[in-house]
Amino acid sequence: xxxxxxxxxxxxxxxxxxxxxxxxxxxxxxxxxxxxxxxxxxxxxxxxxxxxxxxxxxxxxxxxxxxxxxxxxxxxxxxxxxxxxxxxxxxxxxxxxxxxxxxxxxxxxxxxxxxxxxxxxxxxxxxxxxxxxxxxxxxxxxxxxxxxxxxxxxxxxxxxx
Amino acid sequence: xxxxxxxxxxxxxxxxxxxxxxxxxxxxxxxxxxxxxxxxxxxxxxxxxxxxxxxxxxxxxxxxxxxxxxxxxxxxxxxxxxxxxxxxxxxxxxxxxxxxxxxxxxxxxxxxxxxxxxxxxxxxxxxxxxxxxxxxxxxxxxxxxxxxxxxxxxxxxxxxxxxxxxxxxxxxxxxxxxxxxxxxxxxxxxxxxxxxxxxxxxxxxxxxxxxxxxxxxxxxxxxxxxxxxxxxxxxxxxxxxxxxxxxxxxxxxxxxxxxxxxxxxxxxxxxxxxxxxxxxxxxxxxxxxxxxxxxxxxxxxxxxxxxxxxxxxxxxxxxxxxxxxxxxxxxxxxxxxxxxxxxxxxxxxxxxxxxxxxxxxxxxxxxxxxxxxxxxxxxxxxxxxxxxxxxxxxxxxxxxxxxxxxxxxxxxxxxxxxxxxxxxxxxxx
Numbered sequence: 001x002x003x004x005x006x007x008x009x010x011x012x013x014x015x016x017x018x019x020x021x022x023x024x025x026x027x028x029x030x031x032x033x034x035x036x037x038x039x040x041x042x043x044x045x046x047x048x049x050x051x052x053x054x055x056x057x058x059x060x061x062x063x064x065x066x067x068x069x070x071x072x073x074x075x076x077x078x079x080x081x082x083x084x085x086x087x088x089x090x091x092x093x094x095x096x097x098x099x100x101x102x103x104x105x106x107x108x109x110x111x112x113x114x115x116x117x118x119x120x121x122x123x124x125x126x127x128x129x130x131x132x133x134x135x136x137x138x139x140x141x142x143x144x145x146x147x148x149x150x151x152x153x154x155x156x157x158x159x160x161x
Numbered sequence: 162x163x164x165x166x167x168x169x170x171x172x173x174x175x176x177x178x179x180x181x182x183x184x185x186x187x188x189x190x191x192x193x194x195x196x197x198x199x200x201x202x203x204x205x206x207x208x209x210x211x212x213x214x215x216x217x218x219x220x221x222x223x224x225x226x227x228x229x230x231x232x233x234x235x236x237x238x239x240x241x242x243x244x245x246x247x248x249x250x251x252x253x254x255x256x257x258x259x260x261x262x263x264x265x266x267x268x269x270x271x272x273x274x275x276x277x278x279x280x281x282x283x284x285x286x287x288x289x290x291x292x293x294x295x296x297x298x299x300x301x302x303x304x305x306x307x308x309x310x311x312x313x314x315x316x317x318x319x320x321x322x323x324x325x326x327x328x329x330x331x332x333x334x335x336x337x338x339x340x341x342x343x344x345x346x347x348x349x350x351x352x353x354x355x356x357x358x359x360x361x362x363x364x365x366x367x368x369x370x371x372x373x374x375x376x377x378x379x380x381x382x383x384x385x386x387x388x389x390x391x392x393x394x395x396x397x398x399x400x401x402x403x404x405x406x407x408x409x410x411x412x413x414x415x416x417x418x419x420x421x422x423x424x425x426x427x428x429x430x431x432x433x434x435x436x437x438x439x440x441x442x443x444x445x446x447x448x449x450x451x452x453x454x455x456x457x458x459x460x461x462x463x464x465x466x467x468x469x470x471x472x473x474x475x476x477x478x479x480x481x482x483x484x485x486x487x488x489x490x491x492x493x494x495x496x497x498x499x500x501x502x503x504x505x506x507x508x509x510x511x512x513x514x515x516x517x518x519x520x521x522x523x524x525x526x527x528x529x530x531x532x533x534x535x536x537x538x539x540x541x542x543x544x545x546x547x548x549x550x551x552x553x554x555x556x557x558x559x560x561x562x563x564x565x566x567x568x569x570x571x572x573x574x575x576x577x578x579x580x581x582x583x584x585x586x587x588x589x590x
Contacts, residue, residue: 071476074544112549142243142295145221
């Protein structure tokens with residue numbers, strides 16, 4: 001449905017993942033995904049209203065990225081938590097930025113990762129409300145079927161390579 | 162654990178995109194699955210294969226679907242979509258008798274394949290328009306008279322089918338302060354439950370031709386994703402086995418006066434069991450903790466309280482909970498990909514005795530001992546039910562395939578982000 005709206009990303013190498021077609025993998029060694037790689041995936045996202053990246057605006061920061069390994073030996077599910085710092089405390093675009101980060105990671109990471117994106121505590125006037133929206137899978141799914149919003153997200157993610 | 166879940170079969174072929182919810186047909190061995198590819202797939206529960214694909218009606222993801230109960234000679238399916246509309250679909254069921262097959266005649270129905278010719282397709286019959294944004298859930302009342310729909314627009318609508326294809330909106334309920342995620346009808350009364358992004362569950366009833374809110378259940382600390390009522394003739398589990406003590410008999414009588422309970426599952430990773438306080442209770446010792454209402458008539462208002470919480474085992478949001486109308490078992494699933502089955506049992510006499518003497522702080526010693534007479538335990542668990550993917554829905558369905566061990570046997574159906582629908586059996590060790 002919205003495949004054509006979203007640029008395609010290849011998954012990172014992941015030891016838990018089935019080997020993908022090796023044509024596009026320049027790196028033969030398979031290693032676990034770390035915080036730096038998560039940062040590299042999202043730092044190049046463009047801010048929706050400035051011609052700058054989220055990394056250069058310090059909206060996303062390496063120390064605010066946390067990877068939690070599976071909670072039990074029987075589980076393969078890891079969690080990525082990204083706390084974003086909006087540029088101003090009442091930034092109305094915080095939700096869109098958060099959505100861009102979530103969409104970018106869900107598309108780039110293997111499906112064994114659960115992606116949680118939150119506003120860093122105390123940096124936004126309505127962080128609770130924004131966090132709840134960003135955590136709501138059904139709302140995120142519906143948002144991705146909204147053409148206008150997808151247009152904004154597509155522009156934000158166009159600078160990711 | 163005393164039981165375990167075994168994968169009986171996946172449904173084939175799977176969907177290539179996220180599937181949201183599966184609904185078993187009330188009388189036929191059919192399962193309808195709502196999918197983000199804007200289709201509903203109808204699978205056979207005898208052969209586990211795809212029979213029909215319903216498409217072309219909705220412009221966005223189909224989030225939910227529900228079969229109308231009590232239809233004669235045809236199947237009627239309601240769909241709810243992110244395009245803000247609900248659809249009604251019909252298909253004539255031409256069994257050899259010309260009628261919908263008797264649900265008890267399932268041996269004869271073992272080869273049911275949905276018919277061979279083109280006319281056996283599901284035909285789009287009505288579009289129900291009115292919601293402002295995505296529809297999240299649809300549900301028929303037990304008699305099939307009413308259809309409830311709910312939406313991100315914070316409202317619950319009740320539609321009544323006056324005659325074929327003529328649906329009238331008889332209520333628009335604005336109680337919630339956030340998306341309404343799920344609607345579910347009481348198994349015998351015209352009592353509707355809705356759960357929401359605002360962390361509450363609300364109940365509605367008809368009062369002098371007007372539908373009105375009769376209770377608000379608060380306690381959850383996150384979105385309430387799903388609610389399900391207990392069956393009408395449940396609690397067999399507690400009646401099984403050994404001779405009951407007088408106290409236990411009294412407990413069951415009291416609970417039967419309350420009627421079916423309600424289970425709710427939430428983003429807060431808990432499942433809570435809610436129970437209606439009986440009228441005698443309302444007028445008696447417990448009235449002090451009710452919030453007085455001068456605006457609403459007391460005759461219609463109901464008082465529900467949290468009776469129990471199920472063992473906390475999910476690590477992430479619990480998207481679905483389903484209460485077996487036959488066995489009284491509860492099953493849940495969610496973002497962590499686990500399936501958990503819970504059973505209610507009597508506490509052992511020792512535990513009950515201990516909880517009888519908790520000191521004198523409580524004024525409701527009787528109520529306390531009653532509320533702690535049973536406990537919920539996990540009897541089966543599966544991790545990674547859909548590999549690493551989230552599981553969006555789980556429910557119980559009658560078992561129809563040839564391996565069926567008895568008339569009452571049920572299977573568990575899970576529906577996931579991987580597009581898979583899986584059928585599981587519960588085996589007691």
